[in-house]
Amino acid sequence: MAKHYGMVIQIAKCIGCQACTVACKFQNKVPEGQYRTMSPAVGPIGTYPNVSMHFGKEACQMCQNALCVDVCPTKASHYDENGLVMVDADKCVGCRYCLAACPYDARFINKETGAADKYTFCFEERLSKGLQPACVSTCLGGSLSFGDVNDPNSDVAKILGKSKAEFRLSELGTKPRIYYIYDGVVK
Amino acid sequence: MDIFWGMPAEEHLAWGGLIALYLFLAGISGGAFVTASLTDLFSKKRSAKLIKTGAYIAPVAIILGLGLLVLDLSKPFHFWKLLFYINGNSVMSIGTFIISIFVALAFVYGLLIWAESSSKSAGFGSKLAKFVSRFAALRKPVAMLGTLFAFSTTTYTGFLLAAITANALWSVSFFGLVSVPFLAVLFLVSGLSAGLAATLLGADRSDNVGTYKKIDTVLIVLEIILLAVLYSTVNPLYFSGSMAVLFWVGVVAIGLLLPLILSIYSLYRHSNLLIPVSGMVIIGGLCLRYFIVYSGQLY
Numbered sequence: 050m051a052k053h054y055g056m057v058i059q060i061a062k063c064i065g066c067q068a069c070t071v072a073c074k075f076q077n078k079v080p081e082g083q084y085r086t087m088s089p090a091v092g093p094i095g096t097y098p099n100v101s102m103h104f105g106k107e108a109c110q111m112c113q114n115a116l117c118v119d120v121c122p123t124k125a126s127h128y129d130e131n132g133l134v135m136v137d138a139d140k141c142v143g144c145r146y147c148l149a150a151c152p153y154d155a156r157f158i159n160k161e162t163g164a165a166d167k168y169t170f171c172f173e174e175r176l177s178k179g180l181q182p183a184c185v186s187t188c189l190g191g192s193l194s195f196g197d198v199n200d201p202n203s204d205v206a207k208i209l210g211k212s213k214a215e216f217r218l219s220e221l222g223t224k225p226r227i228y229y230i231y232d233g234v235v236k
Numbered sequence: 237m238d239i240f241w242g243m244p245a246e247e248h249l250a251w252g253g254l255i256a257l258y259l260f261l262a263g264i265s266g267g268a269f270v271t272a273s274l275t276d277l278f279s280k281k282r283s284a285k286l287i288k289t290g291a292y293i294a295p296v297a298i299i300l301g302l303g304l305l306v307l308d309l310s311k312p313f314h315f316w317k318l319l320f321y322i323n324g325n326s327v328m329s330i331g332t333f334i335i336s337i338f339v340a341l342a343f344v345y346g347l348l349i350w351a352e353s354s355s356k357s358a359g360f361g362s363k364l365a366k367f368v369s370r371f372a373a374l375r376k377p378v379a380m381l382g383t384l385f386a387f388s389t390t391t392y393t394g395f396l397l398a399a400i401t402a403n404a405l406w407s408v409s410f411f412g413l414v415s416v417p418f419l420a421v422l423f424l425v426s427g428l429s430a431g432l433a434a435t436l437l438g439a440d441r442s443d444n445v446g447t448y449k450k451i452d453t454v455l456i457v458l459e460i461i462l463l464a465v466l467y468s469t470v471n472p473l474y475f476s477g478s479m480a481v482l483f484w485v486g487v488v489a490i491g492l493l494l495p496l497i498l499s500i501y502s503l504y505r506h507s508n509l510l511i512p513v514s515g516m517v518i519i520g521g522l523c524l525r526y527f528i529v530y531s532g533q534l535y
């Protein structure tokens with residue numbers, strides 16, 4: 050079976066340390082004040098004594114049915130050979146159509162290049178060299194896992210076999226590659 | 237920004253005022269062209285002043301709008317890539333070509349209309365006008381083809397926003413017709429109305445503009461009905477908060493109700509209220525674009 054890259058996020062294990070946020074900034078030299086990914090707090094929700102809070106990872110969801118790719122006038126936003134959504138900064142004219150189209154608010158205009166920018170699973174810098182994405186390899190709580198969902202021996206497949214995962218805004222039919230597992234979390 | 241508490245991201249709105257202004261100018265340009273070309277093609281009296289005004293507004297407005305659009309790119313010097321890298325699925329990519337053709341036709345039409353009246357004057361202008369006049373036979377075909385592209389350009393501005401399917405305000409369909417976006421129809425009516433109003437501002441006192449005024453009144457009524465339908469279809473939140481004043485005062489009161497009342501009044505009283513009515517219709521059209529662009533992204 051073909052490779053199907055995916056990321057699994059076990060929300061209950063995230064301690065909100067933002068090591069992923071920082072690792073991504075260093076790895077990808079993301080300009081000051083801009084982020085490809087971050088893990089902001091969600092909540093607190095509920096009333097005392099039933100109060101809860103968790104951290105929700107924000108990043109491009111790597112849609113298989115990506116609205117950003119559909120609207121991009123120059124095909125700067127495209128699917129690569131693995132079906133991952135990437136931006137060719139050289140072709141990008143900076144029209145921001147994709148920023149407006151992305152339902153996850155995952156994109157921004159890189160202050161230095163002027164091109165649309167977003168989370169990439171560190172494809173060029175790490176994945177293509179056999180390394181895990183920077184955020185995954187630095188994750189302290191063991192909340193993030195990345196790999197081939199179709200390979201039964203991969204971490205991601207094993208976790209998905211045990212727990213029920215959700216996609217964000219699945220009703221839009223975007224078919225994301227980021228799986229959120231809320232086991233042990235009060236939403 | 238506070239990452240930990242997830243404070244709202246900077247530059248939250250992808251599109252701002254320049255885009256709203258561009259959508260407005262594209263609408264006014266299409267409307268002005270249609271007013272001029274249809275008068276040229278079908279009116280027996282052929283008011284020269286009116287045709288001239290419309291034929292000049294069209295290229296100026298669309299080129300101004302395109303200028304703003306390019307300025308709004310974060311890489312303005314790369315705009316030519318829009319013409320070389322094409323995505324048949326992208327409304328913007330298709331629109332680039334529709335607008336480019338319209339710009340060319342509007343420019344040629346404007347030139348032909350100008351040559352018609354300028355070939356008798358002296359100097360370099362008259363030489364150019366004489367040269368252009370040799371192609372006078374093209375005027376009607378250009379007017380016809382241009383009308384088609386003027387309609388397409390004005391409608392395109394609605395398709396552009398509607399393609400963003402995740403946006404609940406922009407992607408509303410026209411009475412459940414999935415392939416017809418509501419905004420395409422709304423922007424078409426509003427563009428025609430504003431373009432007609434702008435063209436009428438240049439009409440001569442001697443011109444009989446009664447028919448045009450009646451058409452504008454019909455367009456205003458149509459727009460009121462469309463907005464009422466939109467209002468009852470989408471979440472009322474879009475019309476509230478910081479956008480409420482812009483909508484109720486700018487779009488509804490100044491842009492629609494006042495001009496409607498004044499034009500009905502002037503029909504009965506035979507008084508000339510053309511300038512205030514047209515001015516308000518134009519301002520209303522601008523407010524409508526700002527309202528849709530901002531409200532769609534804010535809520």
Ligand code: SF4
Pocket residue numbers: 108109110111112115116117118134150151152153154155156167223
């Ligand atoms: S999350 Fe947004 S940027 Fe990422 S693939 Fe989906 S639509 Fe595109």
Ligand code: SF4
Pocket residue numbers: 120121122123124125126136140141142143144145146147148164165
């Ligand atoms: S900003 Fe760049 S990547 Fe986004 S739609 Fe425009 S050209 Fe494509």
